[in-house]
Amino acid sequence: VSDNDIVKLYLDRSSDAISKTAEKYGSYCNTVANNILGNMSDAEECTNDAYLKCWNTIPPKKPENLRTYIGKLVRNISLDRYKYKTAKKRSGTDFEAVLDELAEIVSGSETVESELEKKELALAINSFLDTVSKENCNIFICRYWYAHPVSEIAKRFGKTRGGVTAVLSRMRSKLKNYLIERGYEL
Amino acid sequence: VKKTQFFELMGDIDENKLVEADFAMRNKKRITWMPYAVSVACAAIVVAVSVLFLKNGTKPVSDVSHKIETEQNNTVTHTKEKNNTNITEYAAKTEITESENQIRIQLTDEIPSEKYALFALHINDFVEMSRDEINAYYGTNIFPNVPNDLAAKETVFGIYKSENGVGDVYWDSNRSEYSNSDGSRALALTVDKEGIPFDFCNLFDEPEEKSIINDTEVGIAKTEYGELYAEFLYKNAGFRIVASGLLQDEFVSVIESLLKEYPQKAVAADEDGVYFEAVDSEKLSADVSDIFCGSYINEYGTYIVLLTKNTPKNRALICEELDLSGKVDIWSTAKYTHKYLTELQTKISDAMINKELPFVVSSGVYENLNSIIVGVTTKNEDDIAKVLALDTIGGAIQIEYSEENFIATLEAEIK
Numbered sequence: 001v002s003d004n005d006i007v008k009l010y011l012d013r014s015s016d017a018i019s020k021t022a023e024k025y026g027s028y029c030n031t032v033a034n035n036i037l038g039n040m041s042d043a044e045e046c047t048n049d050a051y052l053k054c055w056n057t058i059p060p061k062k063p064e065n066l067r068t069y070i071g072k073l074v075r076n077i078s079l080d081r082y083k084y085k086t087a088k089k090r091s092g093t094d095f096e097a098v099l100d101e102l103a104e105i106v107s108g109s110e111t112v113e114s115e116l117e118k119k120e121l122a123l124a125i126n127s128f129l130d131t132v133s134k135e136n137c138n139i140f141i142c143r144y145w146y147a148h149p150v151s152e153i154a155k156r157f158g159k160t161r162g163g164v165t166a167v168l169s170r171m172r173s174k175l176k177n178y179l180i181e182r183g184y185e186l
Numbered sequence: 187v188k189k190t191q192f193f194e195l196m197g198d199i200d201e202n203k204l205v206e207a208d209f210a211m212r213n214k215k216r217i218t219w220m221p222y223a224v225s226v227a228c229a230a231i232v233v234a235v236s237v238l239f240l241k242n243g244t245k246p247v248s249d250v251s252h253k254i255e256t257e258q259n260n261t262v263t264h265t266k267e268k269n270n271t272n273i274t275e276y277a278a279k280t281e282i283t284e285s286e287n288q289i290r291i292q293l294t295d296e297i298p299s300e301k302y303a304l305f306a307l308h309i310n311d312f313v314e315m316s317r318d319e320i321n322a323y324y325g326t327n328i329f330p331n332v333p334n335d336l337a338a339k340e341t342v343f344g345i346y347k348s349e350n351g352v353g354d355v356y357w358d359s360n361r362s363e364y365s366n367s368d369g370s371r372a373l374a375l376t377v378d379k380e381g382i383p384f385d386f387c388n389l390f391d392e393p394e395e396k397s398i399i400n401d402t403e404v405g406i407a408k409t410e411y412g413e414l415y416a417e418f419l420y421k422n423a424g425f426r427i428v429a430s431g432l433l434q435d436e437f438v439s440v441i442e443s444l445l446k447e448y449p450q451k452a453v454a455a456d457e458d459g460v461y462f463e464a465v466d467s468e469k470l471s472a473d474v475s476d477i478f479c480g481s482y483i484n485e486y487g488t489y490i491v492l493l494t495k496n497t498p499k500n501r502a503l504i505c506e507e508l509d510l511s512g513k514v515d516i517w518s519t520a521k522y523t524h525k526y527l528t529e530l531q532t533k534i535s536d537a538m539i540n541k542e543l544p545f546v547v548s549s550g551v552y553e554n555l556n557s558i559i560v561g562v563t564t565k566n567e568d569d570i571a572k573v574l575a576l577d578t579i580g581g582a583i584q585i586e587y588s589e590e591n592f593i594a595t596l597e598a599e600i601k
Binding site: 068098125137138144148 | 190192196200201206207
């Protein structure tokens with residue numbers, strides 16, 4: 001089933017919309033959620049929440065790429081759940097390691113409040129990624145967007161774990177300098 | 187900025203980048219992108235092997251850490267943890283050869299997939315090569331000895347050179363595949379010059395994880411479903427082999443057959459560009475000499491073997507005795523056995539030496555024609571009948587009358 005067909009089911013308010021989404025993207029959503037939560041049961045719940053959010057947002061939205069659309073939904077939902085669950089304690093999951101790596105870029109004190117600032121920062125990260133090689137960009141996104149484990153990225157990109165870790169470390173350092181040079185107070 | 191907020195901000199990354207990263211992550215796992223300009227035969231091989239492995243089933247990668255167990259002579263000697271990959275390592279001395287081969291086979295949850303190559307290959311740049319030429323290009327033999335029941339799929343070998351085949355080489359990956367009749371046993375080999383094809387596997391980070399075969403480091407892995415994988419560099423060539431349905435020893439034998447000095451064959455081409463393979467019929471066993479009709483490599487580099495009857499049993503017999511497993515491109519049938527032709531040739535030669543056939547100036551076995559061509563200086567039917575009489579079956583001799591031969595003979599007689 002094509003994305004267009006599934007989106008049309010949502011637009012038609014067909015009950016098949018969610019089952020077809022689950023059929024096509026269930027495993028993908030579970031992976032994204034599980035990468036963040038480290039718990040398949042929680043991941044499945046977030047995936048179901050993402051289906052529901054799809055149902056509630058399409059229409060009016062009409063995503064061109066359903067995969068990334070639902071990927072973003074499940075990522076945000078999983079992150080919210082992660083924050084809720086780990087408000088008082090460290091989870092010890094691989095996602096914690098992802099965040100710890102990102103902590104090298106940020107100070108941890110300041111908070112970007114306004115939506116405008118958030119958008120600008122996101123744009124800056126985007127433009128930074130335009131300056132790196134396609135492979136490094138993919139590795140960076142696999143780690144810090146999809147929160148894939150380093151071992152998995154290494155396997156997929158034909159590198160050793162050490163190699164991926166080194167790439168990510170260099171990129172974090174470069175990104176930090178890139179943002180500081182452009183006046184962002186991290 | 188807090189780290190979770192930064193992660194959240196990353197959520198607004200350009201969608202195209204997300205798609206690309208996602209694509210890279212997913213497709214390097216299973217989907218093999220082969221350049222579509224490669225011959226249809228190559229493409230068919232990719233599909234065949236993929237189907238084969240899918241049929242046998244592959245398991246998704248898990249992040250669960252597993253133990254590595256090293257066995258020596260069936261005894262577990264030590265256990266260690268390894269990074270998030272399901273691997274069991276076995277070490278045992280191979281019984282394949284008398285050399286000090288050390289076979290270590292790692293268990294993995296999936297065969298490392300090929301890195302996709304998504305760039306255009308122009309068919310005009312393709313330079314087709316014979317088996318000898320492609321071996322010479324790689325600097326080693328790339329055609330393994332495979333188990334007798336595996337037959338080579340017809341494949342066109344060659345390299346891609348820019349500027350319509352005269353510039354620099356920009357793609358030299360070649361792939362060959364072998365399988366039995368029902369596809370339950372199959373082997374695919376990919377070879378690249380100066381590097382392991384699609385160097386992608388990180389199963390063998392440490393030298394001690396590799397096998398030593400014929401003094402060469404070879405990374406070998408297998409899945410719980412029995413699929414086998416090997417990657418190694420030998421001479422100037424990098425090999426990547428995947429197999430299904432083969433026994434471990436068979437797989438090691440295949441690898442071993444590639445790790446040998448490649449005898450550069452000095453086969454001269456005749457005027458038609460036809461190369462001949464020499465097989466000494468006298469050394470053949472009775473079983474084989476009764477079915478073997480000859481072998482040759484044509485101008486396209488195709489290795490053809492002729493049999494009286496082209497049956498699996500006969501092919502297996504020939505492969506075993508002549509060590510031709512995996513080397514034959516085409517099996518075909520012919521009327522006269524090689525033994526018969528060489529014996530007939532001996533009779534003609536003896537008669538020439540004894541001057542019983544003074545009008546015969548040349549005689550030779552032509553394996554590609556499955557006959558003997560006898561050059562004569564006469565058109566006298568009685569004389570020619572004397573030659574043909576030696577052919578007890580009939581039809582194996584082709585007479586070639588040559589005016590030049592005739593003149594040469596006259597000149598010799600005058601002197």
